[in-house]
Amino acid sequence: MGLRYQETLTLPFDMVDVKQELKIPGFLAYCLALSGRQSDLLGRGDKEIFEQYGLVWVVTDYEVDITRLPRYQETVTIETEAISYNKFFCYRTFHIYDEAGELLIKILAYFVLIDFETRKVSPVPEELIAPYQSERVKKVARAPKYDTLEEALEQEREVRYFDIDLNGHVNNSKYLEWMYESLEYEFLITHRPTYFQLKYIKEVAPEALVTTKVVVENGVSQHEIWSNGQLNAQGMIKWGSRDDSKQ
Amino acid sequence: MGLRYQETLTLPFDMVDVKQELKIPGFLAYCLALSGRQSDLLGRGDKEIFEQYGLVWVVTDYEVDITRLPRYQETVTIETEAISYNKFFCYRTFHIYDEAGELLIKILAYFVLIDFETRKVSPVPEELIAPYQSERVKKVARAPKYDTLEEALEQEREVRYFDIDLNGHVNNSKYLEWMYESLEYEFLITHRPTYFQLKYIKEVAPEALVTTKVVVENGVSQHEIWSNGQLNAQGMIKWGSRDDSKQ
Numbered sequence: 001m002g003l004r005y006q007e008t009l010t011l012p013f014d015m016v017d018v019k020q021e022l023k024i025p026g027f028l029a030y031c032l033a034l035s036g037r038q039s040d041l042l043g044r045g046d047k048e049i050f051e052q053y054g055l056v057w058v059v060t061d062y063e064v065d066i067t068r069l070p071r072y073q074e075t076v077t078i079e080t081e082a083i084s085y086n087k088f089f090c091y092r093t094f095h096i097y098d099e100a101g102e103l104l105i106k107i108l109a110y111f112v113l114i115d116f117e118t119r120k121v122s123p124v125p126e127e128l129i130a131p132y133q134s135e136r137v138k139k140v141a142r143a144p145k146y147d148t149l150e151e152a153l154e155q156e157r158e159v160r161y162f163d164i165d166l167n168g169h170v171n172n173s174k175y176l177e178w179m180y181e182s183l184e185y186e187f188l189i190t191h192r193p194t195y196f197q198l199k200y201i202k203e204v205a206p207e208a209l210v211t212t213k214v215v216v217e218n219g220v221s222q223h224e225i226w227s228n229g230q231l232n233a234q235g236m237i238k239w240g241s242r243d244d245s246k247q
Numbered sequence: 248m249g250l251r252y253q254e255t256l257t258l259p260f261d262m263v264d265v266k267q268e269l270k271i272p273g274f275l276a277y278c279l280a281l282s283g284r285q286s287d288l289l290g291r292g293d294k295e296i297f298e299q300y301g302l303v304w305v306v307t308d309y310e311v312d313i314t315r316l317p318r319y320q321e322t323v324t325i326e327t328e329a330i331s332y333n334k335f336f337c338y339r340t341f342h343i344y345d346e347a348g349e350l351l352i353k354i355l356a357y358f359v360l361i362d363f364e365t366r367k368v369s370p371v372p373e374e375l376i377a378p379y380q381s382e383r384v385k386k387v388a389r390a391p392k393y394d395t396l397e398e399a400l401e402q403e404r405e406v407r408y409f410d411i412d413l414n415g416h417v418n419n420s421k422y423l424e425w426m427y428e429s430l431e432y433e434f435l436i437t438h439r440p441t442y443f444q445l446k447y448i449k450e451v452a453p454e455a456l457v458t459t460k461v462v463v464e465n466g467v468s469q470h471e472i473w474s475n476g477q478l479n480a481q482g483m484i485k486w487g488s489r490d491d492s493k494q
Contacts, residue, residue, distance in 0.1 A: 012283070013283070014273070014412075014418070017409065018415055030261060033261055165261075165263075166265060171261070173261070177409055180409070185453055206265070
């Protein structure tokens with residue numbers, strides 16, 4: 001068990017969609033910034049680890065279970081914990097609870113440390129990770145698998161200025177936004193996600209032309225993001241019909 | 248002088264751009280949510296005024312002076328004040344200060360109240376506005392003027408799912424994002440805004456096809472947003488070269 005860190009958040013209008021429900025893609029970035037505040041408190045902010053080790057954190061995978069999406073002006077508690085790590089991977093959870101203490105969303109994020117100069121994955125330095133009190137494990141958690149997409153619907157889109165983050169590449173949260181937006185508006189307003197998983201394979205550069213691929217079957221959408229002949233990210237989202245919901 | 252309300256904010260990575268500077272378009276939405284928190288405290292939240300009066304707030308114009316854009320992890324104070332109102336318009340300022348108390352950004356926003364049913368502008372009810380202690384003025388502040396664009400560069404873009412807010416139309420902050428993104432990436436990373444003004448004319452619906460028009464001349468960009476043969480918004484941005492800056 002690692003040290004836990006939590007904050008509360010009352011959802012403002014700019015964090016919800018047309019259904020008045022949490023916008024999940026931007027929320028992934030919000031959660032990363034929140035875990036950054038835990039790291040700052042522990043003396044392990046991004047700036048410190050870059051200056052002391054020449055390393056930067058990179059998310060490789062997400063697995064997310066959604067029982068219910070919180071709504072406009074609802075107050076939630078976000079609790080994060082760096083639960084465990086092995087030679088190369090660190091595993092962090094985010095649990096989002098409503099005011100009654102019910103678990104709404106559970107996020108599992110896989111992180112690696114990259115050497116900024118060589119761009120290679122670095123072993124996790126013990127003294128870097130120590131303050132989080134995470135458990136050291138031998139086993140490498142198996143990241144979710146993805147099918148190869150066949151007969152996918154393809155759409156092109158240009159990378160825009162505000163897609164680029166301070167690392168000079170497309171922000172992680174944009175890939176999920178693109179996956180959502182490769183689906184029809186009508187589908188999106190009549191469905192809600194119950195589970196999704198994402199894999200980041202290669203960063204996307206400014207001004208790139210991106211191809212989104214999507215296959216929807218049996219309430220599941222499978223996604224790929226391509227640019228310059230390279231697979232950049234994969235995703236899978238399970239959807240429930242909003243009509244089935246009691247809300 | 249109206250009642251003032253302030254919050255501090257330490258800029259997380261998802262609120263800054265590739266230059267590590269505040270992303271202004273999303274920040275406009277952030278400021279509106281902040282003024283909403285003042286209204287909630289005064290018993291005049293959006294929900295209350297909708298339920299009691301059938302009215303909704305709409306921003307018609309912005310005028311924004313930028314001395315310096317705050318940077319990643321910088322802590323700023325945002326102070327807002329509903330300064331004055333007349334029969335139809337309410338005027339609100341947002342002042343953004345750095346930790347030394349220097350004024351970085353000044354935002355003047357023009358608001359009207361719309362009758363939700365008739366979609367017509369409503370006179371401002373005295374008892375609705377009273378808690379803000381704004382000054383009642385006779386004079387209508389003159390909103391900035393705009394040139395008609397000639398020989399503009401035109402680009403088309405599709406409205407996307409996450410462009411739509413809980414009011415069912417494109418969020419105000421997206422128009423400024425579109426204006427920025429009608430400029431070249433190279434221009435945006437080598438310039439910074441020193442002033443801009445925006446006028447909202449007509450809302451943009453989901454799934455619309457939008458045309459952005461832009462003319463750049465002498466360090467000033469002029470913008471129009473069109474959809475379905477209708478002018479939706481106008482904007483003007485003054486730019487300074489980043490090389491001229493002392494930062």
